[in-house]
Amino acid sequence: MSDLQHIPHDLRPAVDRERIVKSPAGKVLARQFSLNPELFATATVYSDDDRRCIMTQIRLALTDFYVFLERKRVKYGFDPVRALDMLELLLETMSDSEFHQSIVELIARTRDRHLAFYGREPLGVTATLPFLIERCRDDNDTQYVVTKIASGFQPEYLEVGSLVTHWNGMPIERFIRLNANIFDGGNEAASLARSLQFLTNHPLNRFATPLEEWVDLRFALRGTLYEERFIWQGFHTTDLPKTPPIGRNITGFGGDLELLYLQQVKRVQFAPASFDALPTPPAAAEPGVPDIIGRTANFEFGSVPTEHGTFAYVGDFCISPLMPCAA
Numbered sequence: 131m132s133d134l135q136h137i138p139h140d141l142r143p144a145v146d147r148e149r150i151v152k153s154p155a156g157k158v159l160a161r162q163f164s165l166n167p168e169l170f171a172t173a174t175v176y177s178d179d180d181r182r183c184i185m186t187q188i189r190l191a192l193t194d195f196y197v198f199l200e201r202k203r204v205k206y207g208f209d210p211v212r213a214l215d216m217l218e219l220l221l222e223t224m225s226d227s228e229f230h231q232s233i234v235e236l237i238a239r240t241r242d243r244h245l246a247f248y249g250r251e252p253l254g255v256t257a258t259l260p261f262l263i264e265r266c267r268d269d270n271d272t273q274y275v276v277t278k279i280a281s282g283f284q285p286e287y288l289e290v291g292s293l294v295t296h297w298n299g300m301p302i303e304r305f306i307r308l309n310a311n312i313f314d315g316g317n318e319a320a321s322l323a324r325s326l327q328f329l330t331n332h333p334l335n336r337f338a339t340p341l342e343e344w345v346d347l348r349f350a351l352r353g354t355l356y357e358e359r360f361i362w363q364g365f366h367t368t369d370l371p372k373t374p375p376i377g378r379n380i381t382g383f384g385g386d387l388e389l390l391y392l393q394q395v396k397r398v399q400f401a402p403a404s405f406d407a408l409p410t411p412p413a414a415a416e417p418g419v420p421d422i423i424g425r426t427a428n429f430e431f432g433s434v435p436t437e438h439g440t441f442a443y444v445g446d447f448c449i450s451p452l453m454p455c456a457a
Contacts, residue, residue: 151398155406159398160367165257165343176226176250184233189214198242208239234337238314245314248335255364256395257340259330263294274302276349278400287356288349296348312337331392367398420445
């Protein structure tokens with residue numbers, strides 16, 4: 131590959147103004163704004179009483195109700211109750227973000243998806259980057275590819291199809307493995323998968339605000355290496371449902387709420403047109419091409435003509451019937 135091409139970091143403009151995200155038809159979907167550290171310092175507050183209450187509730191759940199505690203201690207070599215004891219010694223000296231992240235990591239290291247901590251959600255936002263990275267394989271070589279760029283965002287060099295090699299100077303594979311430590315997958319593969327899923331989207335009731343204000347991404351495109359800086363942004367889906375339509379039973383819901391929320395954010399970022407009504411369908415559908423006659427929030431339906439006759443067609447946007455995935 132040729133020499134590295136990059137944008138001078140001191141020339142990258144700071145993105146500090148609020149932007150309203152709309153669908154092509156003008157429907158307001160979200161607002162995007164700068165993640166001001168001072169703003170979050172006052173918005174995310176756990177008082178001493180709040181912290182001790184959280185610690186007490188976690189200890190109660192682990193010692194009195196969690197039947198797999200001894201098994202998890204032996205299997206993973208981590209004692210969450212002992213970790214609570216150690217954390218309690220530092221309780222009054224930690225910042226809100228440090229406390230939040232410590233609790234998240236403690237629960238994650240227990241390695242059980244039935245245990246979860248949802249802290250305070252500062253300003254109701256997700257911290258996002260304007261692109262999506264997914265993993266693929268080329269023979270035995272694992273590649274990390276930029277597969278989507280947010281609607282309305284114009285990077286200098288980054289394109290769909292760019293092969294990411296480094297994240298803030300660290301090989302991307304290594305960073306994803308280190309990042310997996312804050313996820314509660316029941317095994318290594320599950321933790322790695324969640325680390326990749328949430329690489330560019332951090333729901334702030336689940337994670338603390340990103341430690342870094344920006345990400346320096348190194349990637350290869352058409353035989354040339356590039357490096358470009360991207361700034362974390364706040365993303366608030368103001369006018370969209372915050373929870374799937376499951377009534378009051380959110381606590382007992384057996385699905386993955388985090389992924390459902392993530393899919394909603396991705397849909398807004400990368401497929402805003404999916405929130406608009408369908409255009410008028412063509413007079414006659416071509417053979418093999420579905421003739422869409424209706425769409426709900428979760429699926430589309432119609433008919434599809436084939437050489438063997440006309441058949442019903444249903445297209446589900448997500449593996450869960452509760453919320454559509456990003457297109």
